[in-house]
Amino acid sequence: MENCLFCKIVSGEIPSRKIYEDDEFLVFHDIQPAAPVHAVMIPKKHIASMDEAGGEDFALIGRLHQVAQETSRKLGLAETGYRLINNCGPDGGQTVFHLHYHLLGGAKLGALTGISGSHAE
Ligand code: 5GP
Ligand code: ZN
Secondary structure, eight states, X not given: OTTOHHHXXXXXXXXXXXXXXXXXXXXXXXXXXXSSEEEEEEESXXXXXXXXXXXXXXXXXXXXXXXXXXXXXHTTOTTTOEEEEOOOHHHHTOOSOSOOEEEEESSOOOOOOOSOGGGOO
């Protein structure tokens, strides 16, 4: 899709440090890592967000979880553990509107951050 950052990474218009690629998926290092290991995992198909997924996309997303497991092993995270995150929409903190998962590891990660400030319970 035009003007989509991750579609441009898929096409090679924007370079990335690739970790894994096949016909359906691309995994690359995040440009601003939030952990010692921080990979971004995307389907090559443009799906704007988890909320936009439908039909066969869910099987694709299922296969993306298999790629996550394989990538965690490739990056040496399987033994120590890792976190797989999907941010959806503005409240979820999504900034790039091409569905993706973050794969984070390489250190003991902090607790999940949820609502903060006056809304926190
Ligand atoms: P989101 O905030 O949408 O869940 O995640 C988008 C992620 O994409 C962020 O972690 C951000 O650092 C990463 N990112 C943004 N632009 C680029 C880029 O040009 N290259 C790479 N490799 N990662 C990017
Ligand atoms: Zn896209």
